[in-house]
Amino acid sequence: MPISYPPPHVPDLLPGGLLRGHTAFITGGDIGINLAIAPAFAHSGASVSICGRTERKLIAAADELKALGARVRCSVSDVRDAEAVSAALARTAEELDPVTTVVAGAAGSFFAPAEKFSPKGFGP
Numbered sequence: 001m002p003i004s005y006p007p008p009h010v011p012d013l014l015p016g017g018l019l020r021g022h023t024a025f026i027t028g029g030d031i032g033i034n035l036a037i038a039p040a041f042a043h044s045g046a047s048v049s050i051c052g053r054t055e056r057k058l059i060a061a062a063d064e065l066k067a068l069g070a071r072v073r074c075s076v077s078d079v080r081d082a083e084a085v086s087a088a089l090a091r092t093a094e095e096l097d098p099v100t101t102v103v104a105g106a107a108g109s110f111f112a113p114a115e116k117f118s119p120k121g122f123g124p
Helices: 032-043 055-067 082-095
Strands: 023-027 047-052 072-076 101-104
Touching: 023 032, 023 082, 032 047, 032 055, 032 101, 047 055, 047 082, 055 072, 072 082
Parallel strands: 023 047, 023 101, 047 072
Antiparallel strands: none
16 A cells, blocks of 8 residues: 655654654554554654565565655564564664664554563463
């Protein structure tokens, strides 16, 4: 789905260039609200690194973010794999700049009491 950005009120809230020199790392950045958050960082001048599990969606999202003028990288990585996420963060710092903001938006879709979450936060 194409990114529809910016909504009319966003430029008033997040002036272009506000985050120039910053790099945002967004997990789950290929879908849902996280995909809607990424263009706000791009509009504000930040470099954007998105990770998710679906390469096709990541590439499409990265292309649209680049069209907004952002420096972008994407990586296929599952947040349940700490080593993969660490590697994606390291590559972001190498290819863009050190990460200044993390949006930890990837999540499983299930209901469970918080005290039943495993350390990975994706189920008992």
